[in-house]
Amino acid sequence: xxxxxxxxxxLNIQEGKTATLTCNYTNYSPAYLQWxxxxxxxGPVFLLxxxxxxxxxxxERLKVTFDTTLKQSLFHITASQPADxxxxxxxxxxxxxxxxxxxxxxxLSIRP
Amino acid sequence: xxxxxxxxxxxxxxxGQEARLRCSPMKGHSHVYWYRQLPEEGLKFMVYLxxxxxxxxxxxxxxxxxxxxxxxxxxxxxxQQVVRGDSAAYFCASSPPSAAGNTIYFGEGSWxxxx
Numbered sequence: 001x002x003x004x005x006x007x008x009x010x011l012n013i014q015e016g017k018t019a020t021l022t023c024n025y026t027n028y029s030p031a032y033l034q035w036x037x038x039x040x041x042x043g044p045v046f047l048l049x050x051x052x053x054x055x056x057x058x059x060e061r062l063k064v065t066f067d068t069t070l071k072q073s074l075f076h077i078t079a080s081q082p083a084d085x086x087x088x089x090x091x092x093x094x095x096x097x098x099x100x101x102x103x104x105x106x107x108l109s110i111r112p
Numbered sequence: 113x114x115x116x117x118x119x120x121x122x123x124x125x126x127x128g129q130e131a132r133l134r135c136s137p138m139k140g141h142s143h144v145y146w147y148r149q150l151p152e153e154g155l156k157f158m159v160y161l162x163x164x165x166x167x168x169x170x171x172x173x174x175x176x177x178x179x180x181x182x183x184x185x186x187x188x189x190x191x192q193q194v195v196r197g198d199s200a201a202y203f204c205a206s207s208p209p210s211a212a213g214n215t216i217y218f219g220e221g222s223w224x225x226x227x
Contacts, residue, residue: 006154034215043116043203043218044155089154099168100145100216104154 023090137206
């Protein structure tokens with residue numbers, strides 16, 4: 001069955017450093033991959049989408065890579081800030097109208 | 113332009129009662145997704161609907177759970193005869209019609225507690 005794995009342990013980073021989160025998947029050939037941010041008690045908020053034919057996408061301090069051979073995406077936050085502390089979710093979608101499935105998320109903490 | 117609206121935000125039900133969760137998608141969105149999230153866990157897909165049609169219900173438990181998205185009005189997730197294990201946050205998301213790769217926009221969730 002389709003499976004998405006994200007760093008199960010929380011990630012603690014010093015402010016100003018680059019945070020790197022990993023998303024690996026198996027038994028799936030997604031047409032696109034998305035990253036979302038979720039704060040406690042809130043709904044997820046969309047951050048970035050990258051398609052299967054794209055290697056890298058950037059948005060301000062965020063960068064996402066997508067390697068369909070390794071079946072892996074890396075999500076980077078540069079110049080991290082305490083306000084970046086949240087849970088980050090990876091999600092995969094197919095090429096036609098289909099469900100979007102999520103990983104279990106990685107909790108990121110940025111200490112001042 | 114209002115976002116995805118879910119209500120109620122918090123719902124307490126006794127075992128055996130019914131829970132109805134409502135979701136109004138963003139304006140212009142015709143597709144709705146429902147997800148369940150247990151504490152410290154990720155979002156588990158339940159069902160994907162468009163107006164008057166269920167596209168994918170592969171994540172729905174076989175019994176007690178149903179979902180609809182009528183031509184008029186909000187999408188409803190209905191849980192009959194609730195049990196303690198149904199306690200969770202239920203998130204609804206919506207997207208515009210069609211092409212793959214649409215961003216889905218989430219509501220703030222409905223927290224169900226079964227006592």
